[in-house]
Amino acid sequence: MSSTEEFAFDYALLAELTEARGVPGYEDRIREIVRRELEPVADEIRGDAMGNVVATRHGDADFEVAISAHMDEIGFMVRHVTEEGFARLDALGGWDPRVLRAQRVTIHTDAGNVPGVLGSVPPHTMDDEEREKTPEVGDVHVDLGLDGERARERVQPGDLVTMDQETKVVGDHVTGKALDDRACLFTMIEAARRLDGNESEEGGVTDGASEHDGSQPTIHFAASVQEEVGLRGAEALGVDLEPDVAIALDVTVANDVPGFSAGEHVTDLGEGVAIKLKDSSVITSPKVTDRLRQVAEERAIPHQLEVLPAGGTDTAGFQTGAGATPVGALSVPTRYLHTVTESAHHEDIAATIDLLTAALETETGEFDYSL
Helix, strand or coil, rough: CCCHCCCCCHHHHHHHHHHHHCCCCCHHHHHHHHHHHHHHHHEEEEEEECCCEEEEEEECCCCCCEEECCCCCCCCEEEEECCCEEEEEEEEECCCCCCCCCCCEEEEECCCEEEEEEEECCCHCCHHHHHCCCCCCHHEEECCCCCCHHHHHHHCCCCCECCCCCCCCEEEEEECCCHHHHHHHHHHHHHHHHHHHCCCCCCCCCCCCCCCCCCEEEEEEEECCCCCCCCCCHHHHHHHHHHEEEEHHHHHHHHHCCCCCCCCCCCCCCEEEEEEEEECEECCCCCHHHHHHHHHHHHCEEEEEECCCCCCCCCHHCEEEEEEECEEEEEEEEEEECCEEEEHHHHHHHHHHHHHHHHHHHCCCCCCCCC
C-alpha cells in the first residue's frame, strides 16, 4: 500500500470531500467545504437559487474562463415505508443495481441519521428464475431493523439515502464512494490554491506565479449541482456566467480490467489526465483541446485522450447555454464508476491538477478559440 506522503496533493481534503454526503439537489454539506476552501483564494464567492457556488478571481483582461466540477453524488430518496418497516427507494442518478445488495446505508432525516442495510435474498432460497433475473434499482429496499410502527415514525418519504463507505488507499489507488465527482471538485480547489500561491498541506505545489507577462483573465471556479440528474446546475451556470471559454472536470471510464479488450478501456489508470474529445453529450472544441494537449506536452504532464461512447458531463451544459461557447474537458480515469467503491490512481489525480493549473497560468485571454 502506498503512503499518502507520496501523494503530490492534500489527501486529507480529498478524503473529506469523498466521504461527505450530498445527493442531487441536496449538496449542502459539500457546499460548506467548497466555500471554506475557496473563500481564502477568491476575490468573491457567491451562490445561486439552485445551490451552485462560484468563486471568482478577477483579472485585468476582457476575458472570462469558467472551470466547473459537480458537487452531487448518486444516491436515493425514500418513496415509501412499508407496514413491515422496510423503506422503498427512488434513485437519484444512475446506479448499477448489481452492486447494491447487502450494502450499509444512511438515511438522513430531520431528526438525525438512521442506519440501514440494503436487503439481499440468500442464494440458498432462490430458484433458477430468480438467480437469472436482472436486478433493477426499483427492487431495492432498506432494512431498518425496526418494526413497522417505529420505522414509520423515524423515516418519511423524501428522506435522503447515501452509501456508508470510507475512502481508502489501496496500492497506488484512492478508493471510495463519490470520486465522481469529488476527485475533480478537489482538483479544482487545488488548482485555485496553487494559482493563489498557497501551499497545499501535503506538499507538491508550484509557487503560483504565472509564466507570461500578459493580461490575466477572470477565472470562475464553479461547483455545480444536480449533474447526475441531467447537468442542470451547469446549464444554469452557462447562462449566468457567459464565459469566453469553459473547462469542465469529471471522472471518466477506465475499463482496464479483466474482461475488456484494449479498445474498450476508454482510459487506463496510471497513464495520466484524460483530455476529452467527446462523450455522448458533447464534442469538445478542437482549439481548446489542442491548447490543453500543447500545455501538457510542454510541461511533460502525463496525459491521454478520451473518447467516451456513453455518458454526459457539465461540459455540455456550458457549450450552448448562452450561445456558442468554446469548451474543453479534463477527466480523471476511474474504475468501477457509479458503484459503491470507485477507484482512481493518485498520479492521475496529480496530473489533472498539474494540467489544469498550467492551463490557467498560461491563459492570457488572447488565444482565438473560434473556428
